[in-house]
Amino acid sequence: MLSAFMLFLSGVVVALLAGPDPAIAAITSSLQSILRNTHGSSDYGYPTDLTRDLLPIPVHSHNDYWRDEPFYTGLSHGCTSTEADVWLYNGTLYVGHDESALTVSRTLESLYINPILDVLERQNPDSPFITSPTKNGVWDTVPDQTLYFFIDVKTSGPETFKAVIAALEPLREKGYLTTVKDGKTITNGPVTIIGTGETPFDMVAPIKDRDYFFDAPLADLDNFKYAHITSIISPVASTDFQAAVGKITADTDPILSDDQLKALREQIATANERGIGARYWNTPYFPIRTRNLVWRTLLREGVILLNADDLDAVASYF
Numbered sequence: 001m002l003s004a005f006m007l008f009l010s011g012v013v014v015a016l017l018a019g020p021d022p023a024i025a026a027i028t029s030s031l032q033s034i035l036r037n038t039h040g041s042s043d044y045g046y047p048t049d050l051t052r053d054l055l056p057i058p059v060h061s062h063n064d065y066w067r068d069e070p071f072y073t074g075l076s077h078g079c080t081s082t083e084a085d086v087w088l089y090n091g092t093l094y095v096g097h098d099e100s101a102l103t104v105s106r107t108l109e110s111l112y113i114n115p116i117l118d119v120l121e122r123q124n125p126d127s128p129f130i131t132s133p134t135k136n137g138v139w140d141t142v143p144d145q146t147l148y149f150f151i152d153v154k155t156s157g158p159e160t161f162k163a164v165i166a167a168l169e170p171l172r173e174k175g176y177l178t179t180v181k182d183g184k185t186i187t188n189g190p191v192t193i194i195g196t197g198e199t200p201f202d203m204v205a206p207i208k209d210r211d212y213f214f215d216a217p218l219a220d221l222d223n224f225k226y227a228h229i230t231s232i233i234s235p236v237a238s239t240d241f242q243a244a245v246g247k248i249t250a251d252t253d254p255i256l257s258d259d260q261l262k263a264l265r266e267q268i269a270t271a272n273e274r275g276i277g278a279r280y281w282n283t284p285y286f287p288i289r290t291r292n293l294v295w296r297t298l299l300r301e302g303v304i305l306l307n308a309d310d311l312d313a314v315a316s317y318f
Contacts, residue, residue, distance in 0.1 A: 277304025
């Protein structure tokens with residue numbers, strides 16, 4: 001009896017392997033023809049299809065310019081924040097981690113400004129159905145989600161940041177930047193520019209009307225110099241995780257000691273009281289278990305962005 005059953009089962013398996021997909025076979029031949037042919041029809045093309053399947057995640061694409069496809073790789077993973085290190089030479093802003101990494105073709109304009117502008121133009125097409133200009137962000141799934149763009153100034157602060165402000169003109173002209181009016185009112189836009197590195201504080205904080213912000217030092221928000229900072233100046237504040245919280249020595253959850261957790265919570269609370277989001281860089285990347293436990297803790301405690309180098313790993317974490 002068992003032998004006969006095994007023969008029958010083998011026959012079924014062979015038939016399934018040899019035949020068409022049962023799910024496809026169940027569809028009538030007419031409908032199969034429609035499914036094959038409609039794909040080539042312009043009537044079925046979704047007008048804003050570039051990011052229609054992407055869901056934004058609270059991740060900062062750290063050292064984004066290192067990637068084979070800067071900006072686009074982070075976008076494809078849903079990262080809501082990106083970063084470029086800029087160096088000013090002969091009036092041009094070049095992108096790279098250090099001077100030895102600079103080339104004439106890798107500029108802020110070519111790697112970031114133009115690609116971001118192109119994506120936004122695709123997300124905001126001209127249409128007879130639109131009665132006024134739209135300001136959709138880069139994600140079709142969440143069009144009001146801003147893209148944080150950290151620009152890390154490496155060369156002389158004032159001169160370089162002045163060049164950064166000028167380089168933003170294509171995005172500014174289209175109304176794609178988050179703005180501040182009269183030093184009081186924020187109007188959210190598809191892209192929020194945050195100056196970091198050698199960005200001069202006095203080129204941001206006192207300016208009442210602007211479309212750029214300052215990356216405040218998260219661990220030093222209680223210091224006199226930064227005591228008055230709110231989200232009007234710094235929508236996100238950042239700090240070195242290891243310097244501000246301490247070195248990780250555990251490999252269990254909770255990953256932080258009581259003192260470390262207290263420091264973390266105080267820093268995030270100070271920021272949040274002023275409407276500022278928190279971001280920590282220099283978080284552990286190895287061992288993997290430690291990295292993931294730190295990510296879990298940071299999300300649980302309310303950071304606005306996870307700093308990540310391995311985008312495949314952080315995307316799968318969500």
